[in-house]
Amino acid sequence: MLTYSLDKKGTDSLYEFLYKCIKKDILNGTIAANEKLPSKRSFAKNMGISVITVENTYSQLMTEGFIYSLPKKGFFAADIKNTMQKKELPAENDIEDKTCEQNKCNADCTATQTDSRNFPFATWAHLMREVLTQKQTDLMKNPPAGGTLELRKAIAEHLKGFRGMTVSPQQIIIGAGTEYLYGLLIQLLGFDKRYGVENPGYSKIAKVYKSHNVECSFINMDKAGVCVEELEKTLTDVIHISPSHHFPTGIVMPVSRRYELLSWVSSSPSRYIIEDDYDSEFRFSGQPIPTLQSIDISEKVIYMNTFTKTLSSTIRISYMVLPANLVRDFHSKLGFYSCTVPTFEQFTLASFIGGGYFEKHINRMRKLYHTKRDSVINALQNNKYAHKIEVLEKDAGLHFLMRLHSDICSEHFLKQLESCGIKIMPLCAYYKNPPDSALHYFVVNYTSAVHEKIVDAIEHIQ
């Protein structure tokens, strides 16, 4: 009969020891497939242990499928097809986590990282505590797929005051970042649609479309934005644009082009416009531009915005405003999804907006970015290259364009910047097949935490 020496038990309990022994013997074939095991009673007696211990052991082995029982016949070893082998795991550092890599450059003008010193920690912490105290029941309730009504109401109010948009909270869908919402929109509008992104543009957007395996064209822009002829030529159904402030060119789409696009979109039921309004809060002069969404009468514009630019990129809250017909589609097709933003963050943000803190924060940040921008431009204008540098599209958003006179060698200039620790992106990098006209242009993000270093580095260009 099956016997194991209890001397080898070590610190295991009797039950654990027995379980491991039998399991091992079944796996290595010592106990053959379909071999009968001793009855509980006789096994216990043989080992000098209690029947309950054997019972527990058999019961666990049975749950895991190592043994099976036949009524009135007893217990048998299961037929394990493969043999167990120790799995080789990758070494801790085997897999490089590229995104973890520390940035080695001093003055990174390509970073979109938020400056942690500007986040309203005190207010946020205060509101969080309030939410935790006052909303315990609501915090544990599953919100609708589109997000909590509180946050959707707060966003609707904000859009009214800040963008002159009249939208109902039902039209608002909250999600964990715009990248997530792009994916959700593909599920809503269809994988069979042809999507279009601006060329040049923010490369992540095209990556999201490609990664969802949908057709995605790069739509060339002229001075007013994407060209309608290009949309027609590429048979684009859904165009993803940022008319309020295009990245990286800084173009604000004029009203005439807006109406051209609205006319294009309304002429086929499969067409839609995604209006990505990612940094409209940071316009420095004049009134903000009215959104396409607010002049759209054909219910064809999906408005999208995010709190990652205004608050922090590590708070993953974005939202979209759907036209009424798509709201219905959303609930019937995608209403089964759980909202991806924790209720906790949603309630805190709702209080933050509702209490007027968000508006104050935006105003404070706008001033701060204005100052940062001016000091970077000032440093550029007092540099030895000053007369060869032109600053463009500086009135909106969190970056500007810099044009070098064509008699400077761009490569040489970039190398000089690099030697001073300045990282900067040429405009060409944002193009699919960059045209000659994009040469000598550079994109300067000046909002990052290392802004002082940027100014300092510019001053030290020799």
Place this chain on the structure above:
Amino acid sequence: MLTYSLDKKGTDSLYEFLYKCIKKDILNGTIAANEKLPSKRSFAKNMGISVITVENTYSQLMTEGFIYSLPKKGFFAADIKNTMQKKELPAENDIEDKTCEQNKCNADCTATQTDSRNFPFATWAHLMREVLTQKQTDLMKNPPAGGTLELRKAIAEHLKGFRGMTVSPQQIIIGAGTEYLYGLLIQLLGFDKRYGVENPGYSKIAKVYKSHNVECSFINMDKAGVCVEELEKTLTDVIHISPSHHFPTGIVMPVSRRYELLSWVSSSPSRYIIEDDYDSEFRFSGQPIPTLQSIDISEKVIYMNTFTKTLSSTIRISYMVLPANLVRDFHSKLGFYSCTVPTFEQFTLASFIGGGYFEKHINRMRKLYHTKRDSVINALQNNKYAHKIEVLEKDAGLHFLMRLHSDICSEHFLKQLESCGIKIMPLCAYYKNPPDSALHYFVVNYTSAVHEKIVDAIEHIQ
């Protein structure tokens, strides 16, 4: 020359008033397309206002594209193609937000809502405050696409202690809910793959696949889980299973079937297994079953788990453990994505796990659910239907099966329950084409906040 009566200005600033007047006239055609506007100086003189006001107005109108300027010629009205019309918005209550609907039933045995009274608010609040104070800089840093290293390390430790799994933090990918991770996996494994889900099964999983427009088959199960022959027959590439505790049947997949599946998966490079271990923490008797992931030597098993069952469904944190080869793919294909979980939640959860609070919480919840289960079963056994009811698969997870003797009319019984305010799902509801063998079975979730009401309602069945 263009003249507007300042009497009508109201509370607007001069600049705003002028802007609105000109914009309106361009939109309604009073100022024709390409018509020349007065020069700034003459217009200011004519209106009796300062040149700067006109300058600001023109500048804003130009940014928005209502007017344009030609060098040395002056300003002209743009050619606006469409006319602006007031957009009709849906009424507040026009769009029904179905998910918002209040549940009208007293004792809902279909709900998976967490009981807010069980959430460890005090500990969570304490850790949150700590994170806010000590981690301000880290909170504002963009984490890698897979999540913060802190949380990944904490999860790796947890998996080691709790599931006997040896995984490196690099293999762990954190995301805002399993539904989100399913979508991410489709992007990783391919839209051209054929996916398979368990039949019967949790209907949301199939919905996610369908919604991503990939082929998805319902794989029939026998008593040991999904059948390998069915996988072969349907040409399934990726099978999505919950071997530790199947929902809703409660089946624990025996080791023999596990090895059959591992043998199936390793025989083609396109094949993968998604092991959804959604409620393994709540096993009531015996040791938890070792995961498929830990006996997989071919690097073909993707392990997935969530904190929505153990903590709260409103905390959207789930994770998957990728085999090493897929970790590399993930970073090259999807490394551009931002992690969808706020850093704040990630750090708090990492402290919660690292501080041993998570283990304590699970133990507490296991006991609580055990008690809840017993009281529901007890109520069933003291009911007038007691001798006609059998309770099955009650040793694991957060639900059990109830079988009615075939001489009770299921419809009649369901109606009786309904009249007592009890909502319960027949097993058939989880099948695509339910077999006769599923008749008379019902699924009872007993963990919800209204558990007392369930017991009470059962006691009142007449």
